[in-house]
Amino acid sequence: xxxxxxxxxxxxxxxxxxxRAVDTGEPSLDLFRQHHQDxxxxxxxxxxxxxxxxxxxxxxxxxxxxxxxxxxxxVAIAMRPGAASRLGExxxxxxxxxxxxxxxxxxxxxxxxxxxxxxxxxxxxLVGTSSRTDAAGIEELRQLVAPYxxxxxxxxxxxxxxxxxxxxxxxxxxxxxxxxxxxxxDCFDGYRVIHTAEGEEACANTIRFNELVLMPAGFPRxxxxxxxxxxxxRLIGNSEAAKLDGGMSCLSLRF
Ligand code: CIR
Numbered sequence: 081x082x083x084x085x086x087x088x089x090x091x092x093x094x095x096x097x098x099x100r101a102v103d104t105g106e107p108s109l110d111l112f113r114q115h116h117q118d119x120x121x122x123x124x125x126x127x128x129x130x131x132x133x134x135x136x137x138x139x140x141x142x143x144x145x146x147x148x149x150x151x152x153x154x155v156a157i158a159m160r161p162g163a164a165s166r167l168g169e170x171x172x173x174x175x176x177x178x179x180x181x182x183x184x185x186x187x188x189x190x191x192x193x194x195x196x197x198x199x200x201x202x203x204x205x206l207v208g209t210s211s212r213t214d215a216a217g218i219e220e221l222r223q224l225v226a227p228y229x230x231x232x233x234x235x236x237x238x239x240x241x242x243x244x245x246x247x248x249x250x251x252x253x254x255x256x257x258x259x260x261x262x263x264x265x266d267c268f269d270g271y272r273v274i275h276t277a278e279g280e281e282a283c284a285n286t287i288r289f290n291e292l293v294l295m296p297a298g299f300p301r302x303x304x305x306x307x308x309x310x311x312x313x314r315l316i317g318n319s320e321a322a323k324l325d326g327g328m329s330c331l332s333l334r335f
Contacts, residue, residue, distance in 0.1 A: 081250060081288035085131070086123045087151075087176055087333040091116055091143040091320075092135025098324040099141055099163055101242065105323060112320035116143070119294065119331055122314050126290035130332075133176060139169050143321075144330035147194040147212075147243075148173040150221070151335035154228050156181045157221065162192035162212030173333075180335070185224045191216025196243030196330055202253040205230050206267065208237035208244025235267040242325045249286040249329060251293060251311060257302075259284045274309060277301035285327030287334070294328045 091112040098107070123130050136142040141163070148169040150157045156177040158170040170186070177184045187193055194212040198205060198221075205225065207218045215234065222232040237244040238261050247262035255272045259281040263273050276284045276299070283299035286306075293311045295303060296318035306313050318327060 083128055083334045085129050085335050087131045089133040089143050089145050090135050092137045094137045094140040097140040100324050107320035107323045115317040119316050122294055141166050142169050144326050145333050146330045147196050149333055150195055150198055151333045156184045157224055158186045159195050160187040160189055160192050161194050187220050191220050193217030193221055196245050199245055201250055205232045206235050208235050210237035236265050245285055245329050247284045251288050285329050287328045
């Protein structure tokens with residue numbers, strides 16, 4: 081969770097066509113832009129260099145850059161997003177990744193894997209199977225990162241949850257913030273787990289970025305829990321990304 085760089089992409093007008101499980105209304109581009117600026121400013125406030133890419137209007141969900149790639153300290157991997165409308169986002173990200181990495185690997189398929197299903201901890205890489213990520217995609221990722229000494233562990237994303245990380249995030253080397261429904265799958269054995277407050281499951285997707293924990297605004301009891309546990313919490317408006325099932329981690333690649 082110590083990072084010197086992040087890559088983000090500004091939301092474009094086509095976000096109104098972004099994928100969503102349940103339609104709760106059209107996201108406002110103006111408000112999304114404001115939230116995105118606050119997000120970038122929070123990352124920059126920790127001293128990191130943040131690359132802000134232009135919108136890709138052909139890809140309505142491309143503001144959620146996390147799904148297109150996995151950035152490890154030594155190597156970047158272009159993923160193979162499991163939603164048909166998002167598949168092309170991975171190739172779009174490669175030239176940017178090549179500015180920072182001598183080598184960029186690619187998941188070629190036939191399997192699929194979204195970055196949102198991947199939780200990289202200090203010990204291992206957890207990858208949840210989901211409607212976007214399948215066993216073949218996970219196996220290809222496993223083979224790509226094994227030479228760098230990374231262990232990939234396949235876990236399960238609960239039914240009805242978009243991505244594994246929709247329901248969890250890394251707070252430090254030992255600690256995970258998780259919903260109860262995800263934690264009951266026993267995927268976090270050996271970690272310390274803090275549960276989101278009852279009724280606040282929608283804030284499980286936070287990011288630990290250097291000294292800060294960025295979390296969506298509007299979940300006061302979980303924010304207080306994290307504050308009391310000693311984390312430096314920064315609240316970021318997320319109402320518009322949430323209409324498209326997006327949260328804090330989805331909006332950046334961190335390395
Ligand atoms: C999608 O359905 O792909 C987007 N509307 C939301 C992606 C959120 N990304 C993430 O959780 N990593």
